[in-house]
Amino acid sequence: MGNVVGPAPSRVDGRLKVTGAAKYSVEFDVPNCAHGWTIESNIAKGKILSIETKDAQSAPGVLVIVSHLNAPKPKQPAVKESEALTKGIRNEMRVPFSDDAVHYAGQYVALVVAKTIEQARHAASLVRVTYAPEDPLLTMEDAEHKAVKPKKNLGDNVQIKKGDVDIALQDSNLVKIEQTYTTPTETHNPIEMSGTIAAWEADDKLTLYDATQFVKGVQSVLAGAWNLAPDNVRVICPFVGGAFGCKGAVWPHVFVAASGAKAAGLPVKLHVTRRNMFVGTGHRTPTRQTIALAATRDGKLQAMRHVSQTLTSPVGKYVESCGARSTGVMYESPSIWIEEVIYPVNIGTTTFMRAPGECPGTYALECAMDELSYSLGIDPVALRLANHADNHPTKSVPWQEVLKETFKEGIGAAKKTPAFSAKHLKECYSLGAEKFGWAKRNPKPGSTHDGDLLVGWGMATATYPAHKMSAAAKVQLRADGSAIVQCATHDLGTGAYTALTQIASEQLGLPFEKVKFELGDTAFPFGPVAGGSNTTGTVGTAIHEVAQLLHSALAELAVKDSKSPLHNLSPNDIAMAAPGQLGSKSDHSKSDAYIDILKRAGRDSIEVETKLKEMEENKKFAFQSWGAHFCEVKIDPLLPRVQVSRVVSVMNCGRVVSAKTARSQIMGGFVMGIGMALAEATEYDPKTGMPATRNLADYHVATNADVPLIDVYFVGEPDFAFNPIGARGMGEIGITGAAAAVANAVYHATGKRVRDLPITPDKLI
Amino acid sequence: MNESDAPVDSGLEEFDELLILSNLETRRKFIKQVAGTSAAITIGPALLSAADATATSQIASPSKSNSDSISMTLKINGKDYTVDLDPRTTLLDALRERLHLTGSKKGCDHGQCGACTVLVNGRRINSCLTLAVMHEGDEITTIEGIANGDELHPMQTAFIEHDGFQCGYCTPGQICSAVALLKENHANSDDEIREFMSGNLCRCGAYPNILAAIKDAKTKST
Numbered sequence: 001m002g003n004v005v006g007p008a009p010s011r012v013d014g015r016l017k018v019t020g021a022a023k024y025s026v027e028f029d030v031p032n033c034a035h036g037w038t039i040e041s042n043i044a045k046g047k048i049l050s051i052e053t054k055d056a057q058s059a060p061g062v063l064v065i066v067s068h069l070n071a072p073k074p075k076q077p078a079v080k081e082s083e084a085l086t087k088g089i090r091n092e093m094r095v096p097f098s099d100d101a102v103h104y105a106g107q108y109v110a111l112v113v114a115k116t117i118e119q120a121r122h123a124a125s126l127v128r129v130t131y132a133p134e135d136p137l138l139t140m141e142d143a144e145h146k147a148v149k150p151k152k153n154l155g156d157n158v159q160i161k162k163g164d165v166d167i168a169l170q171d172s173n174l175v176k177i178e179q180t181y182t183t184p185t186e187t188h189n190p191i192e193m194s195g196t197i198a199a200w201e202a203d204d205k206l207t208l209y210d211a212t213q214f215v216k217g218v219q220s221v222l223a224g225a226w227n228l229a230p231d232n233v234r235v236i237c238p239f240v241g242g243a244f245g246c247k248g249a250v251w252p253h254v255f256v257a258a259s260g261a262k263a264a265g266l267p268v269k270l271h272v273t274r275r276n277m278f279v280g281t282g283h284r285t286p287t288r289q290t291i292a293l294a295a296t297r298d299g300k301l302q303a304m305r306h307v308s309q310t311l312t313s314p315v316g317k318y319v320e321s322c323g324a325r326s327t328g329v330m331y332e333s334p335s336i337w338i339e340e341v342i343y344p345v346n347i348g349t350t351t352f353m354r355a356p357g358e359c360p361g362t363y364a365l366e367c368a369m370d371e372l373s374y375s376l377g378i379d380p381v382a383l384r385l386a387n388h389a390d391n392h393p394t395k396s397v398p399w400q401e402v403l404k405e406t407f408k409e410g411i412g413a414a415k416k417t418p419a420f421s422a423k424h425l426k427e428c429y430s431l432g433a434e435k436f437g438w439a440k441r442n443p444k445p446g447s448t449h450d451g452d453l454l455v456g457w458g459m460a461t462a463t464y465p466a467h468k469m470s471a472a473a474k475v476q477l478r479a480d481g482s483a484i485v486q487c488a489t490h491d492l493g494t495g496a497y498t499a500l501t502q503i504a505s506e507q508l509g510l511p512f513e514k515v516k517f518e519l520g521d522t523a524f525p526f527g528p529v530a531g532g533s534n535t536t537g538t539v540g541t542a543i544h545e546v547a548q549l550l551h552s553a554l555a556e557l558a559v560k561d562s563k564s565p566l567h568n569l570s571p572n573d574i575a576m577a578a579p580g581q582l583g584s585k586s587d588h589s590k591s592d593a594y595i596d597i598l599k600r601a602g603r604d605s606i607e608v609e610t611k612l613k614e615m616e617e618n619k620k621f622a623f624q625s626w627g628a629h630f631c632e633v634k635i636d637p638l639l640p641r642v643q644v645s646r647v648v649s650v651m652n653c654g655r656v657v658s659a660k661t662a663r664s665q666i667m668g669g670f671v672m673g674i675g676m677a678l679a680e681a682t683e684y685d686p687k688t689g690m691p692a693t694r695n696l697a698d699y700h701v702a703t704n705a706d707v708p709l710i711d712v713y714f715v716g717e718p719d720f721a722f723n724p725i726g727a728r729g730m731g732e733i734g735i736t737g738a739a740a741a742v743a744n745a746v747y748h749a750t751g752k753r754v755r756d757l758p759i760t761p762d763k764l765i
Numbered sequence: 766m767n768e769s770d771a772p773v774d775s776g777l778e779e780f781d782e783l784l785i786l787s788n789l790e791t792r793r794k795f796i797k798q799v800a801g802t803s804a805a806i807t808i809g810p811a812l813l814s815a816a817d818a819t820a821t822s823q824i825a826s827p828s829k830s831n832s833d834s835i836s837m838t839l840k841i842n843g844k845d846y847t848v849d850l851d852p853r854t855t856l857l858d859a860l861r862e863r864l865h866l867t868g869s870k871k872g873c874d875h876g877q878c879g880a881c882t883v884l885v886n887g888r889r890i891n892s893c894l895t896l897a898v899m900h901e902g903d904e905i906t907t908i909e910g911i912a913n914g915d916e917l918h919p920m921q922t923a924f925i926e927h928d929g930f931q932c933g934y935c936t937p938g939q940i941c942s943a944v945a946l947l948k949e950n951h952a953n954s955d956d957e958i959r960e961f962m963s964g965n966l967c968r969c970g971a972y973p974n975i976l977a978a979i980k981d982a983k984t985k986s987t
Contacts, residue, residue, distance in 0.1 A: 010925045010926060010928065011925065011928065013933070014924075014925035014930075015917070015925065016933075017930055017933030017936050018908075018917065018921040018924050018925055018930075018933075018936060018937075018940060019868070019908065019909065019911075019912060019917070019921065020866075020867070020868015020869070020907065020908035020909050020937045021868070021909075022933055023867065024867075024870075024934065027861070027867035029865055035862075060833055116851055116854075116862070117854075117858055117862060118851040118853040118854055118858075119851070122853070188968075189968055190932065190934070190968050191870070191872040191878055191880050191932070191934045191935045191966060191967070191968050192870070192872065192932065192934040193871070193872065193873075239932075239933065240932060241870070241872075241932045241933065241934025241935075242931070242932040242934060242968050242969055243932075244968070271871065273874065274872070274873040274874060274875065274877075274878075492931075492932060493930070493931030493932025493933065493934075493969045494931070495931070660928050661928065661931075663928075664928050664931055664969075664971060664974065665931075667970060667971075667973060667974070668931060668969045668970030668971065669970070670970070671970025671972060672968075672970055695873065695875055695877055696872075696873050696875070696877040696878050696966060697875070697877045701966055701968055702970065702972070703963040703966060703972075704958075704959045704960075704962045704963045704965070704967075704972040704975065704976065705956075705959040705960050705962075705963040706963075707959075707970070707972040707973060708973070709973050710973055
């Protein structure tokens with residue numbers, strides 16, 4: 001298997017998407033469906049005193065108004081945090097409408113259900129809610145007394161101490177920098193707003209059409225909430241209109257839609273408004289990151305300290321581990337100190353957004369490295385090469401592995417930290433520098449011009465861990481040589497439909513056009529959350545396993561069939577010999593076609609399904625993807641608006657399964673990084689805690705005019721130590737380091753180091 | 766359409782029609798339609814149901830008993846749809862919620878993202894910012910009407926070929942917008958295409974591929 005699977009096909013779902021035929025969640029045609037419109041709190045903290053619904057009740061078309069006073073109450077679904085990735089994720093732990101408490105501005109306090117959207121919206125404007133407000137905590141300073149240092153985040157240590165950082169930071173022979181970098185609240189804003197159609201088919205049977213990254217998670221959480229058998233909750237989501245993390249957890253609107261439908265006795269469609277996408281479906285916490293670096297004069301890092309302060313809500317549970325996921329993995333250093341502090345404030349709950357932790361973490365770290373390169377007078381690429389980590393800098397090899405290695409090789413032979421598997425970061429730097437023309441860079445800030453414009457060149461390292469989860473898959477092979485493969489996974493625009501069809505075609509040994517891959521339905525075998533860039537590798541592995549099951553099942557039929565050339569052979573001697581053919585491993589002259597085996601057995605089709613099993617991890621290695629971004633900006637010195645004019649990104653993500661969609665993933669990641677670097681910020685009213693930017697005219701994402709051509713290259717080989725597909729995933733790595741590459745280019749152009757994102761013109765004047 | 770036949774557009778006049786109330790003809794039409802709406806409300810449901818009987822293609826309505834709705838005929842993708850609608854219904858909600866033409870997307874409901882872009886008499890507009898009742902008699906083209914039967918429009922083919930989308934949710938709006946862009950003669954350079962396509966947001970960041978697709982479709986359609 002090469003690093004790239006065959007030619008780059010266009011998306012298998014492309015035709016559906018360009019003709020408007022792809023059905024997104026709230027677009028399913030459910031008969032007699034009523035519409036919901038929510039009412040949100042306009043205070044950040046306090047109690048609801050009254051909800052006056054008389055006028056609204058008598059407005060045309062209104063069916064029911066639901067609030068904590070009358071809501072059919074689900075119970076608190078018991079999902080342990082350790083089971084979140086298999087049993088459903090909840091970042092906001094409170095069930096909506098459970099009491100009169102308000103924890104943040106924009107919290108849902110009531111739902112109007114009416115026959116049409118217009119009626120529901122109008123009636124919602126007639127509902128009067130009175131509150132007893134209390135003083136909210138809105139900033140880290142407000143919540144100082146409530147700050148906590150969480151030990152772990154999704155099982156990973158987030159407070160890390162290796163060596164003695166203080167000694168190195170006090171060593172006068174070393175070159176040091178210490179700076180604080182801040183990033184604002186960023187909101188995912190996929191163009192498809194979240195939404196749910198909830199339909200109770202019976203008292204104990206619920207169907208949800210939900211925009212989600214995790215159909216099985218929604219199933220499990222809603223079944224827990226309403227005390228239903230999981231099989232009685234069906235969740236359908238064949239297309240997701242972008243997510244970036246905000247559709248991974250089960251958010252309040254899903255419970256609200258189910259409550260509304262229960263109360264109205266009709267299916268209810270609740271399309272979250274763009275306004276509420278800034279509150280009720282999570283956002284990336286603002287971060288304040290202080291980084292101290294100390295290096296020898298020839299550029300060897302001796303100490304790295306990364307203290308990261310982030311927010312969560314009183315009803316939320318989320319850690320954006322900036323330090324552990326950037327400084328904790330990136331460079332070799334004898335001492336590393338990582339600290340994460342979280343502050344609960346009365347603002348909507350934070351959640352994972354594309355490369356959670358890594359994205360803001362690499363922004364801060366890679367800007368700090370740029371600053372260090374200037375303090376040392378060393379080229380930024382050379383500085384990174386000097387500190388390249390062959391082994392994981394902060395992860396220990398498990399004692400079982402140490403024991404094994406010691407037994408085999410003798411005492412002292414075992415490595416203390418695992419080596420990174422199939423790491424080709426040095427090639428990312430060299431190819432990127434070559435394609436970009438980095439050698440021609442004059443390092444002096446403000447030295448490069450294009451006519452009247454200032455020109456800046458910056459670079460940064462990208463990194464994202466390879467995550468592995470468990471999935472199962474089912475395949476039905478038909479006698480006409482076509483196959484349907486199913487897994488309850490998701491395509492958020494990532495290209496999963498296409499990449500998984502390619503993997504299935506390769507693993508099953510069937511032509512690409514003959515394989516149909518189906519996803520997004522809890523009726524299919526288990527697929528985990530489409531998060532952490534895990535889907536291609538995780539579901540790909542399940543497809544690999546189901547293909548082997550299919551080959552075994554066909555072999556069983558063939559050996560019993562006197563007319564088969566494989567008759568009476570041991571099934572263990574049989575494997576796929578060529579596409580569509582099983583053959584004897586010991587005698588290459590003996591082979592039989594899948595379709596002939598089926599036809600002679602009188603079968604129209606054959607179906608096999610894998611069992612969901614515990615994921616096996618290769619603990620010998622550390623698995624992480626790498627990359628390097630090189631970026632050019634042009635700035636008019638009179639009105640210092642930054643225009644990104646050229647980008648080269650070189651990535652090392654293991655195997656590239658689907659070349660076309662893979663390139664798009666990296667490109668899209670960088671585009672979001674441009675938005676993060678230059679424009680995106682959700683601002684809050686400092687008195688009331690209400691988001692002040694609650695629409696796409698105030699929250700500026702990158703537009704077509706903001707984005708140049710982006711050259712993407714891939715290096716390296718398949719990482720088969722990680723999984724049988726060799727793929728480490730690419731949904732998130734593109735955004736890591738992107739904002740730093742832009743910010744470093746801005747410094748090179750102007751000599752101004754802006755350490756507070758976004759870099760808007762006012763900060764450069 | 767042959768690109769060179771397109772009138773050279775200063776780019777200014779289209780703003781006239783965007784500012785609906787500053788355009789005499791459009792304003793008159795708007796007032797007339799709103800007046801029609803009020804009349805319908807005063808006439809009441811009895812007459813409305815009589816009007817229904819003459820409908821060319823009546824859409825079933827769960828809120829038919831609602832006395833606030835009025836009957837109207839919308840011409841979409843060359844087909845007449847007669848439907849009872851609440852006069853507050855936006856063109857976008859009429860398409861998506863009542864006519865089951867869900868290809869036009871709701872991405873903000875504020876005219877800020879462009880996902881709902883449709884062509885009205887050949888011009889691109891945000892269907893979430895206009896009421897359905899204002900478009901009786903207009904030729905409305907949605908993404909469902911861009912292809913010629915089973916044969917995709919060159920813009921659709923180019924979007925597939927150049928991977929001009931990821932999640933696909935902004936795509937119908939991007940394609941409608943791009944089709945209009947070529948007719949406006951606003952695709953003469955990369956920067957011009959980028960600028961005139963910047964009303965259509967793509968959060969997946971497919972912009973460079975969208976640009977490539979538009980340039981390719983332009984070459985193929987001239």
